[in-house]
Amino acid sequence: MTAARTGRWRRLAVRLVQYAAWFLPGAQSPWGDAMRRELDYITGDPAALRWALGCVLASCKARWTDRSWFSTRLAWRYAATSGVLTLLIGVALQENASGQTGPLRPQFDETACDVPNVSPDIQPRLHCGTVSVPRNYDNPAAGRFKLAVVIAKSEQQPALPEPVVYINGGPGSPLTIYAGYQARNPYAEGRDLILVDQRGIGRSEPGLCPDLGSKLLEADLAVAQSPSEAARSSRRAVYLACRDEAIDHGLDLRDFGTTVTVEDFEWVRRALGIARWNVYGESYGTTVAMTLVARHPDTVRAAVLDSLYPPDPIFRRSSKVAEARDAFFASCGRDDACAAAFPNLAGIYRETLDRLGPHPLTVAVPPSMHRPDDQVLLTASLFEVLVGRLIYYPTAYPSLPRLIAAVHDGDTKGLAAIFASELMQARELNRAAEVAVECRDRPGYRHPPAEGANPPDQVDSYGICDDWSELGPAPVIPIDTAVPILVLAGQFDPVAGPSLSREVTGRMGGNARWIEFPLIGHNVRHFSPCGAKIAADFIDNPPQALDTSCADRVAPIHFLTRQQTP
Amino acid sequence: MPRRPNISRQTRALLAALLDRYQVWRHGYELSKETGLRSGTLYPLLMRLNEQGLLESRWQESERPGLPPRHVYRLTASGQALAQEQEAAASATGRAGALA
Numbered sequence: 001m002t003a004a005r006t007g008r009w010r011r012l013a014v015r016l017v018q019y020a021a022w023f024l025p026g027a028q029s030p031w032g033d034a035m036r037r038e039l040d041y042i043t044g045d046p047a048a049l050r051w052a053l054g055c056v057l058a059s060c061k062a063r064w065t066d067r068s069w070f071s072t073r074l075a076w077r078y079a080a081t082s083g084v085l086t087l088l089i090g091v092a093l094q095e096n097a098s099g100q101t102g103p104l105r106p107q108f109d110e111t112a113c114d115v116p117n118v119s120p121d122i123q124p125r126l127h128c129g130t131v132s133v134p135r136n137y138d139n140p141a142a143g144r145f146k147l148a149v150v151i152a153k154s155e156q157q158p159a160l161p162e163p164v165v166y167i168n169g170g171p172g173s174p175l176t177i178y179a180g181y182q183a184r185n186p187y188a189e190g191r192d193l194i195l196v197d198q199r200g201i202g203r204s205e206p207g208l209c210p211d212l213g214s215k216l217l218e219a220d221l222a223v224a225q226s227p228s229e230a231a232r233s234s235r236r237a238v239y240l241a242c243r244d245e246a247i248d249h250g251l252d253l254r255d256f257g258t259t260v261t262v263e264d265f266e267w268v269r270r271a272l273g274i275a276r277w278n279v280y281g282e283s284y285g286t287t288v289a290m291t292l293v294a295r296h297p298d299t300v301r302a303a304v305l306d307s308l309y310p311p312d313p314i315f316r317r318s319s320k321v322a323e324a325r326d327a328f329f330a331s332c333g334r335d336d337a338c339a340a341a342f343p344n345l346a347g348i349y350r351e352t353l354d355r356l357g358p359h360p361l362t363v364a365v366p367p368s369m370h371r372p373d374d375q376v377l378l379t380a381s382l383f384e385v386l387v388g389r390l391i392y393y394p395t396a397y398p399s400l401p402r403l404i405a406a407v408h409d410g411d412t413k414g415l416a417a418i419f420a421s422e423l424m425q426a427r428e429l430n431r432a433a434e435v436a437v438e439c440r441d442r443p444g445y446r447h448p449p450a451e452g453a454n455p456p457d458q459v460d461s462y463g464i465c466d467d468w469s470e471l472g473p474a475p476v477i478p479i480d481t482a483v484p485i486l487v488l489a490g491q492f493d494p495v496a497g498p499s500l501s502r503e504v505t506g507r508m509g510g511n512a513r514w515i516e517f518p519l520i521g522h523n524v525r526h527f528s529p530c531g532a533k534i535a536a537d538f539i540d541n542p543p544q545a546l547d548t549s550c551a552d553r554v555a556p557i558h559f560l561t562r563q564q565t566p
Numbered sequence: 567m568p569r570r571p572n573i574s575r576q577t578r579a580l581l582a583a584l585l586d587r588y589q590v591w592r593h594g595y596e597l598s599k600e601t602g603l604r605s606g607t608l609y610p611l612l613m614r615l616n617e618q619g620l621l622e623s624r625w626q627e628s629e630r631p632g633l634p635p636r637h638v639y640r641l642t643a644s645g646q647a648l649a650q651e652q653e654a655a656a657s658a659t660g661r662a663g664a665l666a
Contacts, residue, residue: 031613034623034637035605038594041636051595054605061610247635 009045011141016052023059106271118180127151131271135255148203150176152183152193162301163192169283172434174202187280188539200433209242209432224382227458253469257440262292278539279303287475294478302484302542304535307522308496310504311475312442318454321388324494341561342401352408356380363412365419381455388456391494392522439465440472480509484542490520584641585649591638620645
């Protein structure tokens with residue numbers, strides 16, 4: 001039996017059991033669920049089909065038992081007729097249901113663009129649509145997801161032959177809603193730009209607990225404030241409720257992870273008729289991009305990896321955050337104004353944590369956070385988490401020493417805006433998609449944080465994954481790849497600092513180049529026009545020698561002292 | 567009103583299988599394989615035994631992450647009594663309790 005044929009029988013079995021469940025009298029509906037779910041545990045397709053047919057018969061029996069006025073003879077006829085009819089309906093739907101006919105093929109279905117915040121000059125350049133991808137590439141009968149895809153045509157037409165596909169981070173961040181911004185800031189001149197919402201994210205199917213981020217706000221805050229076992233258990237319960245909801249909606253949580261996402265991108269490439277493309281991965285997008293280069297090297301002309309997020313094994317998040325934080329504190333010490341205003345910033349920071357331990361402070365927060373009395377208790381661990389977050393953003397650097405010093409002196413006014421910003425980001429990120437991908441990818445998340453682990457680890461996904469889904473195929477680094485690679489690394493990147501980033505680049509071989517950008521954190525291109533220019537030059541002509549001198553001419557951070565305002 | 571147990575050959579086989587490990591929650595496919603009963607026969611029996619208070623059921627989390635909970639079954643005290651009674655009767659007449 002061929003794989004395609006095997007898949008068809010499985011799909012027929014699923015449909016038959018669905019009909020069987022539907023056909024049961026209302027009071028018996030839990031039995032319908034029982035039949036449907038049992039099917040998930042039957043591995044062979046012939047056995048699954050036999051099981052499904054039996055379930056149809058069982059439903060018919062239950063239905064006629066429910067109708068006591070039927071004679072036994074009539075009831076058997078009714079059951080047999082219903083069974084045959086149900087089978088025929090199932091087969092008919094199997095063959096003719098919209099979009100379900102035959103094997104799925106890569107195809108772009110163009111739709112009207114409903115992207116927000118697009119200016120009139122950009123609008124004509126956007127082509128929006130969907131590409132249906134298999135849920136499970138090894139089992140085409142498992143169904144499909146529609147992915148949202150936007151093509152931003154280059155201003156220059158005809159465009160150069162190999163477009164750029166931008167793979168954004170998270171995992172869990174939406175992308176296509178920002179098509180207007182993306183089209184205005186191209187990654188390379190003269191090339192079309194491809195944007196895809198990864199499965200389960202943004203406007204792509206499936207909807208995966210879209211409100212989990214809001215539900216986790218309270219739980220995350222509780223863990224960040226006081227990472228007790230009780231707080232972690234409550235947070236874990238929120239995740240597990242989402243897992244149950246997803247499964248109840250018929251999702252298989254094994255249908256997520258970087259490997260399947262890579263196949264989605266490959267499917268989209270084929271749907272768009274692109275022979276080769278340039279890949280720009282950022283943050284988690286570098287995980288996808290590296291795996292894409294490793295698995296489909298012939299389809300990638302060149303790849304930019306902006307702010308690496310390497311596959312496991314990596315050190316615990318807290319160690320990378322501490323490394324970046326210490327580097328930032330050291331840079332303050334080397335700056336005359338910063339060193340004068342905040343002598344021994346690292347010491348001030350440690351003292352602040354020591355003070356907050358026994359004496360947490362109160363922070364006034366925006367009403368949108370729905371906190372009692374619009375206040376949050378700033379504990380030492382919460383402050384550590386917040387400072388770790390601020391290290392990501394160069395825009396936070398000028399005021400960060402002053403903020404630490406202010407909290408040290410009991411002044412928390414500067415934190416309100418930070419909480420508001422974190423809230424906005426928390427609401428945008430699809431946390432279910434995040435954990436769905438990370439739990440498939442990263443063995444490191446299988447284990448709970450160690451006793452006494454640092455706060456950045458406490459609020460990460462450690463300890464969630466064992467109950468979420470099985471570990472899947474790991475993302476990979478393209479060792480000694482022939483594809484030209486450019487790695488951009490921020491000096492204060494708290495995800496993969498320069499040393500780790502450089503080490504990973506070395507493993508990719510002689511075609512991979514690495515550039516460090518001083519005074520930058522995570523997401524180089526977003527904060528460094530120099531980084532954007534170097535990346536564009538590289539994509540324009542990957543083998544060329546790159547002029548990277550602008551990276552060393554970066555303006556110093558203009559640190560704000562205690563009296564200054566931004 | 568619940569009907570009285572219909573002690574068919576298939577019912578006896580199912581009762582015997584459930585009695586064999588009466589403390590263990592069993593799932594449908596496992597019972598099907600053990601008794602040789604197809605799902606079209608098994609589920610009506612399970613539903614009927616449940617309706618008659620001889621069988622209890624519940625949802626059980628999968629041991630494999632990512633898979634849905636399963637419906638599992640075991641005999642109630644009345645069910646065990648009936649199953650033992652049937653087994654005794656079968657022994658008395660020299661017949662196997664399980665479906666051949």
